[in-house]
Amino acid sequence: MRFTIYQAIGLLSLVSVSLSRSLPEKRQTSVAAWVSTEQNIALSSLFRNIGSSGEFAKSADPGAVIASPSTSSPDYYYQWTRDSAMVFKVLLNQYINGNSSLETMLKEYATESAKLQKTSNPSGSYTTGGIGEPKFYVNGAAFTGGWGRPQLDGPAIRATVLTKFANMLLDAGETSYVTSTLYDSAFPTNSVIKADLEYVANYWTNSGFDLWEEVNGQHFFTYIVQYRALVEGAELANRLGDTGAGTYYTTQAAAIKAKLPSFWSSSKGYLLATLNTGRTGLDCGTLLGSLHGNGARGFNVYPASSPEVLATVKALVDSMKTLYAINTASGAPGVAIGRYPEDVYDGVGTSTANPWFICTLTTAEVLFTAAKEFTAAGSITVTSVNQAFLQQFKSSASSGTTYAAGSTDFTSIIAAINTYADTFVATAQLHAASNGSLSEQFSRTDGSQKGARDLTWSYASFLTTAAARAGTIAF
Numbered sequence: 001m002r003f004t005i006y007q008a009i010g011l012l013s014l015v016s017v018s019l020s021r022s023l024p025e026k027r028q029t030s031v032a033a034w035v036s037t038e039q040n041i042a043l044s045s046l047f048r049n050i051g052s053s054g055e056f057a058k059s060a061d062p063g064a065v066i067a068s069p070s071t072s073s074p075d076y077y078y079q080w081t082r083d084s085a086m087v088f089k090v091l092l093n094q095y096i097n098g099n100s101s102l103e104t105m106l107k108e109y110a111t112e113s114a115k116l117q118k119t120s121n122p123s124g125s126y127t128t129g130g131i132g133e134p135k136f137y138v139n140g141a142a143f144t145g146g147w148g149r150p151q152l153d154g155p156a157i158r159a160t161v162l163t164k165f166a167n168m169l170l171d172a173g174e175t176s177y178v179t180s181t182l183y184d185s186a187f188p189t190n191s192v193i194k195a196d197l198e199y200v201a202n203y204w205t206n207s208g209f210d211l212w213e214e215v216n217g218q219h220f221f222t223y224i225v226q227y228r229a230l231v232e233g234a235e236l237a238n239r240l241g242d243t244g245a246g247t248y249y250t251t252q253a254a255a256i257k258a259k260l261p262s263f264w265s266s267s268k269g270y271l272l273a274t275l276n277t278g279r280t281g282l283d284c285g286t287l288l289g290s291l292h293g294n295g296a297r298g299f300n301v302y303p304a305s306s307p308e309v310l311a312t313v314k315a316l317v318d319s320m321k322t323l324y325a326i327n328t329a330s331g332a333p334g335v336a337i338g339r340y341p342e343d344v345y346d347g348v349g350t351s352t353a354n355p356w357f358i359c360t361l362t363t364a365e366v367l368f369t370a371a372k373e374f375t376a377a378g379s380i381t382v383t384s385v386n387q388a389f390l391q392q393f394k395s396s397a398s399s400g401t402t403y404a405a406g407s408t409d410f411t412s413i414i415a416a417i418n419t420y421a422d423t424f425v426a427t428a429q430l431h432a433a434s435n436g437s438l439s440e441q442f443s444r445t446d447g448s449q450k451g452a453r454d455l456t457w458s459y460a461s462f463l464t465t466a467a468a469r470a471g472t473i474a475f
């Protein structure tokens, strides 16, 4: 989000200011207590932004997610394919965990998605690339203004959500709904999942804009969510007898997977967000890619606990530590994280960028997930790539050492990673509104909320982080 390349980009010098005064003493409860309270607030705030029953989304189509209720400075009163899929992934998790009443809302989301797919827009029509259009009005009409388009991640994440939903409905015997609405093998198809999978499988080699809508190119986040969508999509296609498509999706998934190692920079020692840019390449989108490209399925392509992802976490945090005055203020509970160090989007226009709730919480989510994965694996192996990360918790950690589950070292490293993760949650806690609201950003100098208010994706990000903190990896 949300600033288009059509706005003038004024590259400001990235000056770090050190703040001598202390931060307000706002954080009065423990992280655990706040997470527990905020969970209910985040979930109800998420529902408020979903049409057409949501308080802030009455004029939106059923199943449409407004990015934020903010209609000016900035105007986020639109639906974005990616954000909506991120939000429905959270609701799918609630459905998996037993809230069966969400079936209606998930079906409304599928209906709205089919409508958007068939709405001709500046990226094209149904069969000519229009499925990669990132942004629509809340009534499903095409947005025809200038924008960073296409964006190839949204259809992939949407396919992942609806593929899991389809599998659950098939397990429950709702075959006719699945084969008529979600997946039929005809081509061109009327079914929403197959349309997304065909788009991803046929277009993934094309350039597109990144998840922040600014850079046109090849992105780690986009590739890894496309890879996952095609692996799971191939399984659904095969389950429904569409084996030709299943083979095609599997082949394309393997080709995407083969590209992922090119994002690793051995000279920089971290994963690059985008190939061939003038930026450092450090970006919280890479951490989001690790989480959403693996999920509860765990495909083992750069999972949270991989040395490359943990090295990227350390490099990203290091790049932000002195960038924002709130991070060096006395009493700061942790490091607030922004999208990427070169960012200039202040939430309304361009000046100096701020940390984001999504990025601060995602850093915690990756750490909680890594701790869980190490525990499941039964060991932590130090390599030259993750050594600097692990030395933060065990100063003598050196490449080649393995800490086995049950050992004192293993237990203390896992505890330290979880404690470290909580410092990022505590940072979000400190800057959340006292009524629990989460905007898009919070001020780099005083922590006050900035940018779009009640950002739906901020709530989604909080909820998946809270789940990871409780030891559950979101689907």
Ligand SMILES: *[C@@H]1O[C@H](CO)[C@@H](O)[C@H](O)[C@H]1NC(C)=O
Residues within 6 Å of the ligand: 043, 094, 099, 101, 102, 105
């Ligand atoms: C279950 O989903 C419904 C929406 O279908 C929502 O109103 C309700 O609050 C959810 N229940 C829980 C316990 O989250």
Ligand SMILES: *[C@@H]1O[C@H](CO)[C@@H](O)[C@H](O)[C@H]1NC(C)=O
Residues within 6 Å of the ligand: 041, 045, 433, 435, 436, 437, 453, 454
């Ligand atoms: C918190 O208060 C603000 C300002 O009144 C409001 O915009 C926001 O929706 C409130 N948040 C919640 C979760 O009720």
